[in-house]
Amino acid sequence: MAQSLEERVRAMPRWLRDLVADWSSDQQTFKVNWGKAMMWFFIVSDMFVFGAFLSAYAAARLGATLPWPDPAKVFALHIGESEIPLLLIAIMTVVLISSSGTMAIAVKYGYERNRAKAALFLALTALLGLTFVGMQAFEWTKLIREGFRPWTNPLGAPQFGSSFFMITGFHGLHVTAGVIYLITIASQVLRGAYEKIGYQRVEIAGLYWHFVDLVWVFIFAFFYLF
Amino acid sequence: MEHSGEQHHPIRVYLVVWGLLFLLSAMSYFVDYFEVRPKELAWFLITAFALLKAGLIVSYFMHVRFERLSLVYAILLPTLLILALTAFVMAEGSYVFDVRAIFFGR
DSSP, X not given: OOOOHHHHHHTSOHHHHHHHHHHOTTOOSSOSOHHHHHHHHHHHHHHHHHHHHHHHHHHHHXXXXXXXXXXXXXXXXXXXTEEETTHXXXXXXXXXXXXXXXXXXXXXXXXXXXXXXXXXXXXXXXXXXXXXXXXXXXXXXXXXXXXXXXSXXXXXXXXXXXXXXXXXXXXXXXXXXXXXXXXXXXXXXHHTTTTTTOSHHHHHHHHHHHHHHHHHHHXXXXXXXX | OTTTTOOOOOHHHHHHHHHHHHHHXXXXXHHHHTTOSSHHHHHHHHHHXXXXXXXXXXXXXXXXXXXXXXXXXXXXXXXXXXXXXXXXXXXXXXXXXXXXXXXXXX
């Protein structure tokens, strides 16, 4: 005879019974809306992905016997006579942080039901994201012309290329997907699609966008500045 | 705020965090630009600035500071496990370096 679920729960030791009671019985464990909980679920899993990439980069760099190319020189830009280290990367960082700021403001205007301003700031965020991807495409083109490949480069350790193209490529893919995501949300805001169901979806899109910025914080620090 | 699941905060909060993010980014850039030495000090400063930036983004832009603890723990505790992975593969990376140095002599 199969036991009923209730009987099985009652037969559990107390510590397990309490835990099961908290997480089952149609309870909402996290007391946030479903979409937000799922976006956090995705973000935590994506943090593992980037955590694995950055760890693999650390291992590759520590294991490299040839000297690691100096990012300050690799990513320097010539402006007139002088060479400014990491200039493009600094501008990209400023652009992405700005887009995070405009995103936060878009979420605020969404909850205030100011549709025009929410859509405006979402569009602005998408535009800054597009600028970022554009600059990254420029950077990739420049490096590829200089002979950088995932398996070799003219300046030293061949592991540099595989780490660089993998990490920035995957991040750029996230930014590109985010731009499409934001444009979709912006058009829905403008259409008034959230007037009845509320503006949580703008905040959820914001979570994704801030996460992309968050990842860049670590790439900027550990790949470009170390 | 708790009832609707909406996050309402004055715009000033976002602008202050925004400004701090710019400041911290600029400071970490200048650590590299002015070639702060010893290298360990530069690495320490860059890591510290990055963690501060990450904390600001997660706490205020992603509103984690205002969420319930059950969600905060569910987000932060698994993420911290990444550090264990990083520590293990860094040890492995150093080992690979030694093996290469011994067998390939460079």
